[in-house]
Amino acid sequence: MSDTPLSMCRIPFFAWMLLFWVTVHPGLLQAASEKPDTADVKDLLKTAYEHQQHGRYEESREVYDQAAKQLEQLTPQNAEQSLKLQRSLIELDRLTGKSGEAITRLEVSLKQSPDLPILYAVGAQLYYETGDYDKANEYVTRALALNSDQPLAHLVQAHLLTDAGKIDEANEGYRWFVRYYNRAQPEDAETLLLIGKGATQYARWNSVSQIFTFVINTVCPDVIKADPLAWQASYLSGSILQEKYNRPQAADEFTAALKINPQAADVYVALAFSSIEGHEFDQAAKMIERALEINPQSLDALLTRCDLELINGQYQQALKTAQSAAALNARSQFVLARLAACFLLLDGVPDRESLAELFTVSDDSEPQPTSSRFTKLTTALLKQNPKPGYFLYELAQLMEMKRRFMFAEFAYLKTISLMPQLSGPKSSLGMLYMQMGKTELAQQTLDEAFKSDPYHVRVSNMRKVLGVLESYGAIITDHFVIRYDSKADAILGQYMADYLEEIYPELATQFSYEPPGKTQFEIYHDAKGLGAHQWFSARMIGLPWIQTIGASTGAVVALTSPTAMKEPFNWASVLKHELVHVFTLQQTKYKIPHWFTEALAVRSEGSARPQRFNQLLVERVPKGEIYSLDELDGVFVRPKSSDNWSFAYCQSLMCADFMVEEFGKDALKKLLTSYQNQRSTDEAITECFQITPEDFEQRYHTYLKKITASLKGYQPESTRSFKELQQEYEADKQNLTLAGEYAVNLLQRRKKQEARELAQSVLSKDPAQPQAALTIARLELLSEDLPAALAILQPALKTKTDNAEVLELAGKILLKQKQYPEALAIFESAHKKYPYQTEWLQGLAVIYRHLKEDQNQKETLLKLVHLDPSDVDSMQELMYLYQNEGDLKETLHWGQAALQIDVLDPETHECLAETALKLKQPELAIREYRVLLQLDEKNTEARYQLANALFESGKKQEAETEVERLLKQNPDHAAGRVLKEKL
Incomplete structure (x- = not known):
């Protein structure tokens, strides 16, 4: 029997029947393939989760919807996958700000599965985050009744106990995570993350620093190992590092989180917080907006926005933002702290006695109908939570930021008494004491804080500052304590002390006020391998960089030592500036706006407007780029550039000048009194000047335009790019002005031949075209052909050009050729045209x-030092000119002025000593000779003069000591031997 097809294929009978039916009914096969199984749903859930963790939230939701439809078709239902789906959708709702939908979805899930502890735990989390603490407590209880080891329920329970003031129980709640990890050794990412959160809170409260290290180095990496998409692990470790002010590593962790999920709103909030700490406020605002775009109900984003508004002085807007946060969670201590800060800043801060009374009320106490908003809020909170440590801590930090030091100190101390396990308040209180100049209290407090949290960078840095301060010397006067490096700044410290006492009566009279107690000044020099400016910065903010060289908290002043700076500066001006801040801030109880205290401080320096101010006025005022008074305070704390920062100072000064010109000499004092009476700026302007704030601003802007119009010779910088200039030139080559400008730009880009050809072409048509002449002249100077360069400029000079660059270059060439009369004509003409610019005066002084021409030189130098108060060379020249004239008082004046820039110049001290002797001021002469010998102990002539001055003053024993030293150095010193015989 031959083989049949059936026997050859060996296909069973039922298979042939199936093939038959498929051939006849193709729709049957399609229906069978669409019937889901658990593997299909599992793949969909995995894909949706991947989308979710990568921040593709809409795609994630679409795939979850597909999974939901397929789950509905499964018989029987897969309970594990259904639970996973519902939990994922709830989390997706949380991440995108749909808390209402999340709660609705949760309640539906609980009706379907009423015995799942994880659902009750998730419910507890949702209700806790929306401020329904009663419901959250109910769900925590049910979750733990079903599973006593449910981690999320334990975490929410610990948070609830904290917000109820049951701190000991809450502490045990956080400790549970440490014990559970040791007992159960979980390996799944979700549980490990919860353990990381709970354990770090226990570490914070109990100063177990190794737990932080363990969470960062072990727990979080294990989370990533278990789930490579768990961006939350990088966010957690970054948050811990950020908390310890380890910004670089924190930034790395946040970057890692965003690589996984670029839509993680929590990470953007953390980055905003970092930006605020770094005073990058515009960047912070962008990060906050980004977070709120992703999650409109991000409570942390709203709180950070509120902080930024408080920093900017936008108190009403901050209140609106805090109220928006309260609509999401009215029970959060962090939300209530922002509301309280807004109330205090808008309504006023109670005195210490009232605060103490507020926090000692009984449980049945009720606020009076007339009580302040702050009192009502705090009373209500204390009934719910008798130990609101986080509320007080957050509020203290906000009030310290606004320099309400008394309140901040009270709140920190109260926090420490209510929740001593928190290390943050101790650290902040220690830093506050540094701001207040209470260094002994700061030392004690920071030492305790460091024991609690040795990873806190700012605390560590501030303790190092205290270590440096401990080695410093102290000069104590009637009104000041000057701390200084006794080795490097022994001379400087004494001169500063004298100067401060000299100006104190003037300022006390000016402000009709005297700060209570002695104001501390701290002068930082290089030490222990760090630069002076690093120590100064660490002193002020606990971190190694700050923009200024001097700063005042209102209670203490610190500055970088001028003897440690490469560029000299007028330290007397800086001291006076900062001391004015001490007066005005304390006088107004810190209510004075930033712009006005800066206006008064800059004005007190008594110098002409800085050149940079004039340049900025010319560049910005014609374009209407003027800050309003409301904006000015914000610019000081969040300048986009150094120019913005400088212009804020400029505008503040100009506003003060405007008020004096417009409303009289007592205008500034009136406004200061209004701030002292706790008026707002709008109220103060109306009260003092009887005009609306809008009219004030309008008249102020008119004043700015008038002043700007008088500033000749300052050229605004072009905003055109080289490419734009090139296009303009190509479109209009016959425009000689445009061609000259293009030639200058070509030379700047080292296109020498092209620049030369174009400039020569322009000069062939107009030999006096200034920019073309400048181009050729500069090319000639490259080969040091001064006559040729000058010859090219002559046609422009003959037309009496106003081009400052042509005049300056021609003047410099003439000076180099020592053609002083010819140079004189140029510099005198230019100075008349541009009286505010120093370069013409510098040239005139040389000529x-x-x-x-001593008299002309002297008058020129006087103008020069008025425009540039750091020009020590001109001050020394004035000293010698007056010395040659025999004007001893002016010699003394300018010598002492020169020391206010370079206190270590021996020649100045020698001149002052000689002048003091002639003025019959032996004590001053003795002092100057002593300083001279500190600078150069081998100066035998100075030692002789010191010995002689001491002898003439009747100080024979001291004179004898100096003579002995003199003759030991030079036994043949004839005058010294004669003086010895007299002794």
Whole structure:
């Protein structure tokens, strides 16, 4: 029997029947393939989760919907996958700000599965986050009744106990996570993350620093190992590092989180917080907006926005933001702290006695109908939570930020008494004491804080500052304590002390006020391998960089030592500036706005407007780029650039000048009194000047335009790019002005041949075109052909050009050629045209010196030092000019002025000593000779003069000591031997 097809294929009978039916009914096969199984749903859930963790929230929701439809078709239902789906959708709702939908979805799930502890735990979390603490407590209880080891329920329970003031029980709640990890050794990512959160809170409260290290180095990596998509692990470790002010590593962790999920709103909030700490406020605002775009109900984003508004002085807007946060969670201590801060800043801060009374009320106490908003809020909170440590801590930090030091100190101390396990308040209180100049209290407090939290960078840095301060010397006067490096700044410290006492009566009279107690000044020099400015910065903010060289908290002043700086500065001006802050801030109880205290401080320096201010006025005022008074305070704390920062100072000064010109000499004092009476700026302007704030701003802007119009010779910087200039030139090559400008730009880009050809072409048509002439002249100077360069400029000079660059270059060439009369004509003409610019005066001073025109030289130098108060060379020249004239008082004045820039110049001290002797001021002469010998102990002539001055003053024993030293150095010193015989 031959083989049949059936026997060859060996296909069973039922298979042939199936093939038959498929051939006849193709729709049957399609229906069978669409029937889901658990593997299909599992794949969908995995895909949706991947989308979710990568921040593709809409795609994630679409795939979850597909999974839900397929789950409905499964018989029987897969309970594990259904639970996973519902939990994922709830979490997706949380991440995108749909808390209402999340709660609704949870309640539906609980009706379907009423015995799942994880659902009650998730419910507890949702209700806790929305401020329904009663419901959250109910769900925590049910979750733990079903599973006593449910981690999420334990975490929410610990948070609830904290917010109820049951701190000991809450502490045990957080400790549970440490014990559970040791007992159960979980390996899944979700549980490990919860353990990381709970354990770090226990570490914070109990100063177990190794737990932080363990969470960062073990727990979080294990989370990533278990789930490579768990961006939350990087966010957690970054948050811990950020908390310890380890910004670089924190930034790395946040970057890692965003690589996984670029839509993680929590990470953007953390980055905003970092930006605020770094004073990058515009960047912070962008991060906050980004977070709220992703999650409109991000409570942390709203709180951070509120902080930023408080920093900017936008108290009403901050209140609105805090109220929006309260609509999401009215029970959160962090929300209530922002509301309280807004109430205090808008309504006023109670005195210490009232605060103490508020926090000692009984449980049945009720606020009076007339009580402040702050009192009502706090009374209500204390009934719910008798130990609101986080509320007080957050509020203290906000009030410290606004320099309400008394309140901040009270709140920190109260927090420590209510929740001593918190290390943060101790750290902050220690830092506050540094701001207040209470260094002994700061030392004690920071030492305790460091024991609690040795990873806190700012605390560590501030303790190092205290270590440096401990080695410093102290000069104590009637009104000041000057701390200084006794080795490097022994001379400087004494001169500063004298100067401060000299100006104190003037300022006390000016402000009709005297700060209570002695104001502390701290002068930081290089030490222990760090630069002076690093120590100064660490002193002020606990971190190694700050923009200024001097700063005042209102209670203490710190500055970088001028003897440690490469560029000299007028330290007397800086001291006076910062001391004015001490007066105005304390006088107004810190209510004075930033712009006005800066206006008064800059004005007190008594110098002309800085050149940079004039340049900025010319660049910005014609374009209407003027800050309003409301904006000015914000610019000081969040400048986009150094120019913005400088212009804020400029505008503040100009506003003060405007008020004096417009409303009289007592205008500034009136406004200061209004701030002292706790008025707002709008109220103060109306009260003092009887005009609306809008009219004030309008008249102020008119004043700015008038002043700007008088500033000749300052050229606004072009905003055109080289490419734009090139296009304009190509479109209009016959425009000689445009061609000259293009030639200058070509030379700046080292296109020498092209620049030369174009400039020569322009000069062939107009030999006096200034920019073309400048281009050729500069090319000639490259080969040091001064006559040729000058010759090219002559046609422009003959037309009496106003081009400052042509005049300056021609003047410099003439000076180099020592053609002083010819140079004089140029510099005198230019100075008349541009009286506020220093370069013309500098040239004139050189010319008059060589022409031996002492009177003209002296007048020029006087103008120069007024425009530039750090020009020590001009001050020394004035000293010698007056010395040659025999004007001893002016010699003394300018010598002492020069020391206010370079206190270590021996020649100045020698001149002052000689002048003091002639003025019959032996004590001053003795002091100057002593300083001179500190600078150069081998100066035998100075030692002789010191010995002689001491002898003439009747100080024979001291004179004898100096003579002995003199003759030991030079036994043949004839005058010294004669003086010894007299002794």
